Amino acid sequence: MTETDVTVVLGTRPEIIKLSPVIRACEQAGIEYSVIHTGQHYSDSLDSVFFDQLELPTPEYHLGVGSGTHGKQTAEMLAGVEEIILEEEPEIVLVQGDTNSVLAGALATSKLNIELGHIEAGLRSFDRSMPEETNRVVTDHVGDYLFTPTAQSAAYLREEGITDERIYVTGNTVVDAVKQNRELAQEKSTVREELGITGEFALLTAHRAENVDDKDRFRSLLSGVGQAAVELDMEVIYPIHPRAKNKLEEFELDVSDQIRLVDPQDYIDFLTLESTATVILTDSGGVQEEACILGVPCVTLRENTERPETLEVGANRLVGTNSARIVDGAHEAVQTMTHWENPFGDGTAAEQMLNTLPVSGASEVEQ
Template structure:
């Protein structure tokens, strides 16, 4: 494959936009012919467009506008659209990132054609098959030609499943590339702390959107109670940029949000990055936020029973609490009282370049 070869990049959610931005920017620098398929898996076109603008990315050539639906409906609609575009453009490689339905659709469509598939962030495992994301990432890994593992741990998981070492490249995680590039920009440009009346280091930041948490009334209620109690222990307000799914559940279940949890609108990338960097503690059920907290050096509590980012726990940046209020309290105290620093396990910020080195084979492949 040479530098003239077409690359198609499939994405559909805001975390994918962020994590694939270093790959897109590397394509631009190296003048590689590429195009972007946006499935539209996230519902807010306006917020998506802000992400592209802030990250200085070109407008996607293709937008499927799939939106919400059941897993089957979403994946089927995306599969049809992605396959049609791939057949028209005939690239030599398609790149997908992560574990969403957009990733699964891109992987399945590509794997049935004579086109190479690259999986960015390969080898992540929660070992919880009740998570639809686990199915998506496992299937994608096993049909991919190039597996870009962010860490040695994820490489080990792939090898244990019988995937050839020749297909695996440890690249680091592109989230580090994005954070290194944009953290300073967020400090300079974002006014979110002033807008929300927040003082750096004196508030908790929370995200909760996973179906197993917010679609279950008892779990969601317990989660909110646990976070509220832990924040009271430290006299801190909780800022919660609320996901549409979670907001809908609050209304459906008629849940009263505790007074010290402030609901705010979903934030654009630079504002959310500023909130992450300025928080005293982050509570989340998001995989990507676990990584980002680890990289920016803010203690994290993950309100889940498992994580596909075990490196964050190993280095001391993160602790699993589930949604039991007492466990949330214990985990928050543990993270804040430890007062530790840790080494970022996700690479040096050159993952996007390493990925292109492998698929385009121009220049020497760089090792971590």
């Protein structure tokens, strides 16, 4: 047995959330693990809060890479992750999702005689203009254990020539995370009181570069959301990402009085906002999943999604950034019956994954 059975590579807050059930399952099974934080999301204060709130140990390694061009950021992470993997000599490296941290972890591992597990494998938007699409495709093709959230994701991998021996349909760890943390959020979060929310409201997240870096698209998005809010007589709470806030000021865009800009929220508070919203408008893939799991109708401000299952069960609708389509989508969403079937598993994904891996000296994880 090597010093470390499993090394987890993460770098963004969504990865912290979705990998938290895996880390907890490692502890339950007595699996020796280490965590490499690349620092791709570089707000130390928010990261610290995430680890504290989720009751996770501080990562053993923190590369502190921060922002930069895709090439520069990925290269720095690749070099740093490789150095640590050579030192740790784990039996397997786990990455989750489609960020540059995932790509760096996957490439570093694939060059060494160490196996790679990709959590949330097989997602496809079929839009190669998205950097995330490149990251997820490359990672799937160099991975040894591909843990897909749905049968559809597994089918996409088979269509690309990947053999069944590498594919495992486990569900998505986001279900595990929501189940584990929703009760905690109900007990501890006071965000509704702090924001003075007493009635129905809509929740907005918009941060993707193709939306907020394009003045016309961002203006149209905000206009559509504002008009929908007026017609629905509903305030919109918008925890605004620093990138989006900077662009809002740079472009001198008007924001409807119905849209209230608030600071980014920690996970527990954001989960509370998600679970109590009447409708969610977002360009985030992870938020689409969480809305579906929580039974909250979602309007996706993109032309495509790598979560088609949310569309199929009626939880989500794609509207892009056209103002009229956003308004129509919001009206449709609030009239949606919310008793759809959750397509992302039963909340035991982390346990299924670890019981699949050939790590030494670990007891089977209870499901």
